[in-house]
Each structure stands twice: as C-alpha cells, then as structure tokens.
Amino acid sequence: MPFRRHAAATAGAPPADIVKTIHTPRLAKTATSPIPHPRPSLPDRVDTLVIGGGTGGAALVGLLAAHSDESILLLEAGPDYGAAADAGWPADVLDARAIPLSHDYDLTTTSSAGDTTLDLPRARVLGGCSSHNGCTASIGAAEDYDDWARRGNPGWEAEQVLPLLEWARARFRVRRYTMTELTEPQRAFVDAGIAGGLPFADDLDDIGAAEGIGPMPVNIVDGVRWNSAFAFLDAVRERPNLTIAGNTAAERIDVCDGVAVGAWVRTPDGETHHITANRVVIAAGAYHSPALLLRSGIGPAGELAELGIEVVSDVPGVGKHLLDHACVALDFAGRPGLVHDLETLPWFPDEQTVGRKKSSVCDDGPYDIHVFMVAGSNSGHPGLPPISLYGGAMRARSEGTVTLGSDLDVTRPVIDHRYGTDPEGYDRQVLGEALDLLTTMAAEPALAAILGEPVPRAHRPLDDIVNYCHPAGSCKMGPATDPAAVVDSTGAVRGVTGLYVADASIMPAISRGNINLPTAMIGANIAVQLLGTTPADALSAFSHTL
Numbered sequence: 001m002p003f004r005r006h007a008a009a010t011a012g013a014p015p016a017d018i019v020k021t022i023h024t025p026r027l028a029k030t031a032t033s034p035i036p037h038p039r040p041s042l043p044d045r046v047d048t049l050v051i052g053g054g055t056g057g058a059a060l061v062g063l064l065a066a067h068s069d070e071s072i073l074l075l076e077a078g079p080d081y082g083a084a085a086d087a088g089w090p091a092d093v094l095d096a097r098a099i100p101l102s103h104d105y106d107l108t109t110t111s112s113a114g115d116t117t118l119d120l121p122r123a124r125v126l127g128g129c130s131s132h133n134g135c136t137a138s139i140g141a142a143e144d145y146d147d148w149a150r151r152g153n154p155g156w157e158a159e160q161v162l163p164l165l166e167w168a169r170a171r172f173r174v175r176r177y178t179m180t181e182l183t184e185p186q187r188a189f190v191d192a193g194i195a196g197g198l199p200f201a202d203d204l205d206d207i208g209a210a211e212g213i214g215p216m217p218v219n220i221v222d223g224v225r226w227n228s229a230f231a232f233l234d235a236v237r238e239r240p241n242l243t244i245a246g247n248t249a250a251e252r253i254d255v256c257d258g259v260a261v262g263a264w265v266r267t268p269d270g271e272t273h274h275i276t277a278n279r280v281v282i283a284a285g286a287y288h289s290p291a292l293l294l295r296s297g298i299g300p301a302g303e304l305a306e307l308g309i310e311v312v313s314d315v316p317g318v319g320k321h322l323l324d325h326a327c328v329a330l331d332f333a334g335r336p337g338l339v340h341d342l343e344t345l346p347w348f349p350d351e352q353t354v355g356r357k358k359s360s361v362c363d364d365g366p367y368d369i370h371v372f373m374v375a376g377s378n379s380g381h382p383g384l385p386p387i388s389l390y391g392g393a394m395r396a397r398s399e400g401t402v403t404l405g406s407d408l409d410v411t412r413p414v415i416d417h418r419y420g421t422d423p424e425g426y427d428r429q430v431l432g433e434a435l436d437l438l439t440t441m442a443a444e445p446a447l448a449a450i451l452g453e454p455v456p457r458a459h460r461p462l463d464d465i466v467n468y469c470h471p472a473g474s475c476k477m478g479p480a481t482d483p484a485a486v487v488d489s490t491g492a493v494r495g496v497t498g499l500y501v502a503d504a505s506i507m508p509a510i511s512r513g514n515i516n517l518p519t520a521m522i523g524a525n526i527a528v529q530l531l532g533t534t535p536a537d538a539l540s541a542f543s544h545t546l
C-alpha cells in the first residue's frame with residue numbers, strides 16, 4: 001500500500017475525515033469506542049521476552065506460547081485492545097477501507113526529490129502495521145526464499161517455509177476475489193492490463209505465480225481488517241505461560257558480558273522497570289528494531305561513539321541495508337461523479353487488483369513490477385487526487401539507513417530511505433518500465449474514460465518516488481562472512497548471546513509481493529528454530545490450542 005502524504009504539505013493532526021464510520025463490519029457493532037484491555041501485572045523475570053507485537057512478533061509468540069510451557073512476556077509499545085471476540089478495538093483500526101493514522105508513530109524520510117519529507121506511516125498498537133495496513137495478501141515467489149537460502153541462510157528455502165506461509169495465509173483468513181466483485185474502475189484496470197499484454201491471473205497469492213493481472217487476495221473478514229493479533233495471538237491469549245503487556249515499550253536491552261539478560265522497559269505509568277529474561281527477541285519492525293539495538297550499544301562502533309553510546313558489540317550492519325518497494329504514481333481527476341459513485345459502495349479495499357510484469361533487468365524470478373490502482377477511497381491520503389495508478393519496483397535494491405537522533409529516542413529513529421539511489425540504476429530502470437506499462441494501460445479507451453484528465457505533479461514521477469510502506473532489511477540476515485549481516489539464519493544477533501530479531505528487518509533481500517505474510521512467516525520460522533522443532537510439529541501444537 002503506497003502512502004504519499006508529504007509531511008511538509010500536511011503538517012499537524014490528521015484530518016478528522018480519515019477516520020470513517022464502519023458501515024458493515026461485524027466486530028464494529030459493539031466497538032464504537034475502544035475498550036482498554038485489563039492491564040496485566042508486569043513480571044520481573046521470564047524465560048522469553050519478546051519486544052514488539054506486530055506481525056513478526058505475534059506470529060512468533062503464537063507458536064512459542066502454544067508449543068512450550070516456558071513463560072513468555074510480549075511487550076507492545078501501543079495498546080492491546082484484547083481479542084477480536086471482545087469487540088474492544090477502535091472502529092478506525094478495524095475498518096479495512098482506510099489506512100487509519102490514529103496510532104501512527106509519525107515518522108518521515110527525505111523525499112527522493114529532496115525538497116520535502118515523505119511520511120512513513122507506522123502503527124503503535126498490538127498487531128503493528130497489520131492493524132492499519134492495506135490488507136492485500138501475497139506470499140511472494142519461491143525464488144525469493146531460495147535466494148535468501150543461497151545468500152547463506154539455510155532453513156529459508158521455499159520448500160522449507162511454504163508450510164509456514166500457508167499457515168500465515170490461513171490464520172489471516174485471506175480470501176480471493178472474483179472479477180464480478182470488483183468495482184467498475186478496477187475491472188477496467190484489469191482489462192487494460194490484458195490489452196497491454198499481461199495474462200489474466202486469479203492466483204496472485206500462489207508462490208509459483210507468474211506474470212499476470214487480476215483480483216488481489218485480501219485479509220479482510222466482513223469488512224474488518226484481520227490483523228496479526230487476531231490471527232496469531234487470540235488462540236493463545238488464555239495460555240497461562242503468556243503475558244501480553246500493552247503500552248509498554250522497551251528502552252534498552254540489558255547485555256552482561258556478551259549475554260542478553262533482559263531489558264529496561266517504560267511502563268504505562270512512565271516508570272522504568274527492569275525485566276530479567278533468559279532470552280530476548282526483538283520484533284519491533286524495520287525502523288525500531290535497529291533503533292533499539294543501537295540504543296543498547298549494538299551497532300557500528302564509530303556511529304555509537306558519535307552518539308555517545310557505550311559499545312557493547314560492534315555490528316556494522318545495524319540500521320544499514322534498509323529496503324522498501326519503491327513506487328511511482330500517475331494521478332488523474334477521475335470522470336465526473338466517480339468519487340461519489342465509489343463512496344456509495346458499501347466498502348472495498350484500496351488495491352483490489354494487481355498486475356505483475358517482468359522487467360528487462362529482472363534476472364531472478366517471474367516478475368519484478370507491480371502495477372495497481374487506488375481509486376476513490378484514498379482515505380488515508382488526504383488531499384491526493386481521486387484516482388492514481390502506481391508502479392512498484394518489487395525487488396528494489398536501493399539501500400537506506402536507520403539511526404538515532406541526538407536525543408537517542410528509540411521511538412523516533414532518523415530514517416533515510418534513499419529511494420532510487422542504487423548505484424546500478426536498477427530501481428529507476430524497473431520504475432521506468434512500470435511507467436511505460438501504466439501509460440499504455442491508461443490509453444485504453446475504457447480505462448481512459450474512467451481516469452479523466454491527468455493531474456499535473458510538481459516533479460516527474462521518476463523524480464518523486466513514493467513508498468510502498470514495506471520497510472525491511474535493516475537488520476539483515478546473513479552468514480558470518482557477510483560484513484553487513486546483523487543476525488544469522490536462526491535470527492541470533494552477532495556478538496550477543498541470547499538475543500534475536502524476528503521481523504521484516506532481517507530480510508536479506510525484499511520479497512517481491514506485499515510483505516505482511518512473509519513477515520509472519522519470518523516470526524514463525526524463528527519460533528520453529530528457537531523451539532528446535534519442525535514447522536509441522538510447531539503448527540500442529542498451535543492447532544491444538546484452537
């Protein structure tokens with residue numbers, strides 16, 4: 001899901017109209033205002049401390065809690081609104097039509113045009129970004145995971161991780177759409193893609209899918225965004241070995257003689273509390289996981305010294321190699337009445353359809369371009385044109401950075417994505433070819449009639465790259481021979497015993513679909529390795545808890 005709000009243009013609180021009333025969702029009937037979940041007492045000592053209850057963290061904790069009797073404490077910086085069945089979640093977070101910003105971290109990066117900043121939405125709530133994302137579901141391509149393994153990460157081959165991806169897809173209750181369910185603009189988009197040379201595809205969540213265009217599967221249940229807390233935590237919430245502590249943020253990992261022994265955390269009362277743990281797993285996402293490592297003295301020694309942080313372990317790759325799927329956009333005014341027509345529909349996801357194409361420089365799999373259309377709702381994009389066509393570079397190679405500001409605040413890391421800057425120009429080549437395809441499609445008469453007049457932009461699309469909101473790679477997984485590697489193939493942080501990372505930040509290269517399901521698989525695969533078991537055994541223990 002791309003997000004294009006330029007911070008300089010829309011500073012201040014998000015407009016009230018981005019938080020809409022839900023029309024149909026089942027859960028929302030009793031969820032008109034959030035109900036705080038009872039606050040658990042914070043233990044002083046646990047077997048496993050997990051930091052971050054987003055997609056990676058929730059999947060990891062679901063399997064760990066179901067499989068073992070060891071005590072687990074899951075810390076989440078944002079609120080925990082309880083199980084889906086408790087109906088305590090805020091309406092805007094449940095409403096799958098919009099990207100709500102009510103729990104946003106308020107992060108930015110410099111825009112590729114260099115003259116403004118670009119907002120990087122990031123949710124501070126149990127479920128992490130799956131609690132405010134676009135709900136398009138993709139498990140990526142087999143080549144993505146075979147590539148991870150080939151880069152020196154055994155245990156990540158497609159054959160090994162496929163059962164975990166399929167489990168994640170089932171837990172997210174992903175369903176495929178048919179053409180008859182699409183809105184008129186989305187149908188026209190698919191037809192234009194077929195006229196532009198793409199085959200029709202109804203298998204976009206298949207690990208062996210090739211080029212094609214069709215309806216995109218989504219993890220939406222009766223209009224409700226089915227987040228990772230519902231998917232993975234609801235089944236284990238009542239397990240006596242699990243405590244979930246919302247509104248509790250880790251400030252620093254406690255490392256003693258090279259061994260992670262716990263963390264200092266900020267309680268909901270604003271107090272600092274120490275928790276002792278036999279093992280610490282960080283799953284705070286691609287911006288906050290490296291920030292937490294740096295704050296704990298684990299990172300490039302020179303950078304830590306400049307920040308005034310005592311070096312615990314010199315790990316040069318922390319906060320480097322930050323990846324995302326870069327996007328370009330073409331904007332249109334829409335035919336008269338389009339926005340109104342779309343608003344009268346009960347609900348629909350932002351990105352109902354996706355086209356995939358192989359660029360001339362794609363050398364490692366079936367496709368590396370996404371094209372899609374965001375029509376009408378634009379709910380999380382105040383002030384943007386009514387209809388936009390997007391092209392994404394799905395194997396983007398440009399590398400950005402995450403570091404800390406002088407205040408060392410782990411919740412507000414300094415992020416520079418450096419979109420479109422890879423030295424070989426791969427990303428710009430792919431984005432240019434995506435633009436060519438979109439231009440051909442936009443000229444198809446049926447789609448052209450819906451798009452209406454182009455809306456001029458301040459910069460050429462290739463000079464104004466926007467984010468797909470899929471940050472990854474900032475704590476890269478790799479072998480000891482890779483100087484940029486932060487964790488090994490078990491998720492273990494180099495140079496610190498008992499410390500692990502289990503979220504999108506460990507991707508050695510970005511998977512070529514939307515990354516929520518692959519991130520759940522990462523959390524699950526680290527859990528399998530920590531348990532010393534097999535995927536089949538871990539999944540069977542989980543299913544017994546249901």
Ligand SMILES: Cc1cc2nc3c(=O)[nH]c(=O)nc-3n(C[C@H](O)[C@H](O)[C@H](O)COP(=O)(O)OP(=O)(O)OC[C@H]3O[C@@H](n4cnc5c(N)ncnc54)[C@H](O)[C@@H]3O)c2cc1C
Pocket residue numbers: 001003051052053054055056057075076077078099121122123124125126127128129130132133134135136137138248249250251283284285286288289292410468469470471502503504505513514515516517519
């Ligand atoms: C606007 C948007 C739209 C998206 N749309 C899609 C889509 O349609 N399809 C798709 O597949 N993907 C989508 N994504 C991407 C997907 O949701 C994320 O890639 C995925 O959620 C990443 O999981 P994660 O575990 O790495 O991080 P997150 O889900 O971000 O979880 C990290 C969690 O850690 C918590 N945390 C951070 N610091 C601390 C701390 N110090 N102490 C305690 N807790 C902490 C955070 O509050 C957060 O809950 C979208 C993302 C965004 C932002």
